[in-house]
Amino acid sequence: MNLISASQIAKFVKGEIIGENFLVEGAIDLIPGKKSYISFLGNNLNDDYLNKTKSNLIVISNSIPIPNFDKTFIRVLDPKKSFFNIVDKYFHKRCYNSFNDDIHQTAIISKSTKIGSTVSIGPNTIISDDVEIEDDVKIGGNCFIGKGTRICKGSLIHPNTTIYNNILIKNNVVINSGTVIGAYGFGIIKDNNELIQVPHIGNVEIEENVIIGSGCTIDRATMSKTLIGKGTKIDGQVHIAHNVKIGKNCIIAGQVAIGGSSKLGDNVTLGGQVGVIDNLVIGNNCVVAAKSAVMKSLDDGSVVSGIPAINHLKKLRLDVFYSKLPELFKKNK
Template structure:
């Protein structure tokens, strides 16, 4: 539930305002003044709440809604109970998220944790660092020599930014995160505990065991990237590790040295990307995906959760399974195995 102690709405919106802001169509113009003060899931709702209904399996919720207003597709709009303002939109969840950002702007973008402004007296900032006016460095943070931090960026408590790193404007480096050997763009969010720019996992066999290969590349994080808590991005061995503009990375993701990830990718938690993998633009990876080294994932590909990849994936294809293969083939194999198992079970029963 939305607790006003943590997230108070910026102001009250009317159903008519929401329609204008999102491009939704209000089913009944007489309901334009219905007040919206918060968000809720459709199965909970509540007074003053905006909810959304999308997907066939959720349409049954329409008739039992308890809410001020609902965003939904036009083909189910007539099923809403009387008194609920119906806002018809072809992409209800997208419109719902837009309203959420307006109602709760502080939830959409992390901010200072201590309420401090400027540079805390309890932070360590090397004299050679350049911190633009409007940046915030909170207590316990460490800013190394030659670092550059842009205006509007927040460095949270106990974050560490290593020597000569550059952090762009309007970003957020979460509590306990560490950044080294990295160039970070504008509006980048790096959540607490993330590790950026540490050694890649590079070793070569030696007479007495594995010997370290020096990792002398960088990490390049382009604008509008988000990296979740406790995720790691290793710096390149000799070339750079690159995270493309607009890409969103979940918690607990491992990205190895020399990986190049394109723009606007989605990478869900517990995924691991081995060294020198190239990921095209607009790729989606489900949770727990594993990629062997030196693979190429084509633009627009979709990788199913818990799949293991040992081959390149062509652009736009959907792959899954272990080992991963085109999803249609994987599903046919599963169906065949189930059929064989049933046949075997029936045969055992007849014996």
């Protein structure tokens, strides 16, 4: 394990180091902490946490005086941001690297596949015909990449991921384990009391810098494309149906389900277990609270909650009113 010095870390984040320089073994939460590990003191925490932590390298804000503790400090403008930049730079790969450094001998790769430089492909992964894998792409073990799919530079496909035919994954996308991209959607028509699944000949396009959590399903479009916009972050166990269009820099928490052909604008936040029915439009900068059911389209900047989802402040007022109903009934008996 390669160790990094406290002074090197301070230089990386352009911080001021105060105290002893020593080799750092890793990063850890402030409480309980660990000797020779780095932690950070959030702006909303006080010095009492420094009494309790075992960590002896602490990233703190340069807006507060140096505490009188036998520890080493790195002073920066934004402790949380700097700390996680440090973790990503020096410690991330130690605990979150599911990739080979090369192409595993058990991978099954079509002769028509185009592979860029410094690509890694894990054991038992299947790469179908006419796939294009650009530079610095990493694909874990037991994955399936369908015919005609293109995976662009720097993307990470974690183990046990299934990507169907003709999918476009742009630069620096991360797809976590167990996710399925491009399966048939739930497009059903009735014919003489028989349910028939309509053909889905579209695809899925995932733009740059998207992160998709574990166990997600993103269905292919019927004719055009299902789209995940640039910079969007999707938690685990999320379902995105056929023809959905998601804008840029959206946040979609776990167990959300978005019905077919609905459209989300940019900077939309959906809390955990939100349901969005099909064919809606959710405007830019909307926020939908957890466990809400969106049953109608939302204007830009809407903040909603509840089942069905309504204006959040109105929902809070109604909650207060409903809580007083038993008392009102007693008074009117």
